[in-house]
Amino acid sequence: MNLPLEAATTLADELEALLPGRCSTAPSVLEQHGKDESYHAVAPPDIVVFPESTEEVQQVVVLCRRYGSPVIPFGTGTSLEGHVQALRGGVCIDVSKMDRILEVNADDLDCLVQPGVTRKRLNTHLRDTGLFFPIDPGADASLGGMAATRASGTNAVRYGTMRENVLGLTVVLADGRIIQTGGRAKKSAAGYDLTRLFVGSEGTLGVITGIRLRLYGTPEAISSAVCPFDTLAGAVDTVIRAIQFGIPVARIELLDEVQMDAVNRYSGYDYPVSPTLFFEFHGSQDGVREQVETTKALAAENGGGEFRWANLPEERARLWQARHDAYYASLALRPGSKGWATDVCVPISSLTECILQTRADIDASGLIAPIVGHVGDGNFHLAFVLDPDDPQELARAQALNDRMVERAQQMGGTCTGEHGVGYGKIEYMDKEHGQEAVQVMHLIKNALDPDNLMNPGKILPDEA
């Protein structure tokens, strides 16, 4: 579904006049901006624009409003639940040219960036300051996209998610209003928390054009390790005990044996093919030593094997590359396949049961779906490796996903710990929040975007 041809043509002309040479209707560009990294079908926008400032975004939004055109913000296209698909056509705002790091305040541990800056580029920029930005969803995503989707990832168990680490935002609203939310103080009790409202709103309430982030001092000591387990239950129980013990572990990641096999094949590692935990510890030398001792004892009690350590930066990078390669390694298990990455998050005490039941369900289904997870948060992922042209297989994956989400929700958990809703998880919103709370989300959406032009069709089910 796209804009009427005449409107699209005139709008494109106006946008080209506004942003000469930074406006495209080339089919390849439209196609590239109409899809994410998951199996969801391409839904290309009518036009893609590349603004360079908040004011340009504002002008684009005002024009779109005049034409009744949807507006879809686009960072790096690495989301997974159909967030960037232009379901009703319209204008995709690609923020990749808004890539300046505007401030780094080392004394206050904060920085200000444009939305197109990626997390890796920020960390490269910070290298000499002794600071770093910890949120790491795997992909080298844009910080605007990470804020918009409330991203988290491997370090969240210690440092929190984008919810905790965005101090403030600049946002262009549907009516062209530009607002600043939050501020530079570490806390504030001055009115509604607009920052947290926009973090995770997936472009449905406005376009994020500036982000102030918390930074952290690089730890004195960092130590990473990989430990295989006899059983999946033993690995997960180790995680639960570590969290309940209050060990301030920086990363604690699970890869099941299917995933370890995929990673070994893809990246040429020789890890044991068994359920495995990847750890990282941050702190002072003594602090890290203490965390390591306690964790090793917990692992040993739960059937853990030898810890394989990595302490030098290059060694650690190689170790974590294995973890970050997980999704692509899964896809490589089956050439020509498409991935469908889904995630849930449950209270930590239910994690073992939720993972074991899910693993049994996968095994019974005959589907290929490695499990990998940010288990310290109670969060884990499946990556279905699918033949995208086989509707039956897709239906089986859909049914398994439904059961997993229902299981997580019944345990008091959520249909998505970090991937977000997009349109892939819209159908689970009522069940999770109750119709009344979803109605309240609609009230807020309608108040800020009465014409439903901001990334329509995402997060909220159509109103009855």
Next chain:
Amino acid sequence: MNLPLEAATTLADELEALLPGRCSTAPSVLEQHGKDESYHAVAPPDIVVFPESTEEVQQVVVLCRRYGSPVIPFGTGTSLEGHVQALRGGVCIDVSKMDRILEVNADDLDCLVQPGVTRKRLNTHLRDTGLFFPIDPGADASLGGMAATRASGTNAVRYGTMRENVLGLTVVLADGRIIQTGGRAKKSAAGYDLTRLFVGSEGTLGVITGIRLRLYGTPEAISSAVCPFDTLAGAVDTVIRAIQFGIPVARIELLDEVQMDAVNRYSGYDYPVSPTLFFEFHGSQDGVREQVETTKALAAENGGGEFRWANLPEERARLWQARHDAYYASLALRPGSKGWATDVCVPISSLTECILQTRADIDASGLIAPIVGHVGDGNFHLAFVLDPDDPQELARAQALNDRMVERAQQMGGTCTGEHGVGYGKIEYMDKEHGQEAVQVMHLIKNALDPDNLMNPGKILPDEA
């Protein structure tokens, strides 16, 4: 300003029929519910009700709506910016009978409470579980009130504020809708963050009737200390360095010499009358030792004197009582006086400058106003000790407060780090957030409470 007499009488009859014996129009009860702990004038409601369940709150709200009556939630009345004053009359919902602790999930480090449970009662209840709830604003406030005002206090530097520690809420909205926000998973990317929207909304969007909170394991070791400094600048610089160093201090509190003198007199202590830091360290035995060593070194570099230690629970309680008595100790400096407690919060690197300029401003004004602060967050308080019948003195305090807020905002800070807006700080909202962002807050308020019945006159300035 109150409800028309006839309406108030009929509404009171209906409420009495709904909650027999739990509905009052006694002048003393109205008076007690029309004021907080600060200097703001009493503004009594027309009626006070004492519901015992979410459903009863819902029925009260629905009745109030029918009569066009404002609804003001009331916890313990310990707020400071006129949050509970019934500026337009109406019905005060006192939640003190909603005081049940419904769940404690030790394995998942969470609990579910009704809004009338106070923080001290929760911690007493938790004593045998090895868990505690860290947020400590000084007063033994209700957890409903603490959520509604985004409270923080002494432990926030390590454990965060209510923003970080409320996992979910039950809220009765203006139209009688009951919603559940959040959940039991540690993180979620499933839609708008309604929890964070209601935390800090001060009753203007709905009445909080249930709160799910994060809990923490009691640290293996806790150590508290008091350290006097030669100068105010030296004390604050020590704090800044400790935060920049990343020491995970649990509490780091400043009392200036005026405040130390007041505390000594009020509670019979013999602390040196000089700018003083109160510390608390949480962790393993070794971890605490390490934190202590580093902090002592930083203090020594900045003119810090001897550390006076308290490690046993009773000793620590006595030490912190001195800190918690600060406000009452200030009032005792001048019998018959009223207190006006105000707070600001700034980026940590600006803290010394902000405090020194404020101290100089106080000294020049001739007002009595001790400085005390949660300085690890960049947050500090003044307590003006005023003759409430002297309008000139009040005007001087107002002018000084204006200057302090403007100073903090110019430094990138906020007009209130933790006390909230109530009606005492409404006039600073436009300056802090910009008119556009305040308009967005109005849009949200109007969407959820179109008749402006939920705690009207708080947080948001009247629309132009």
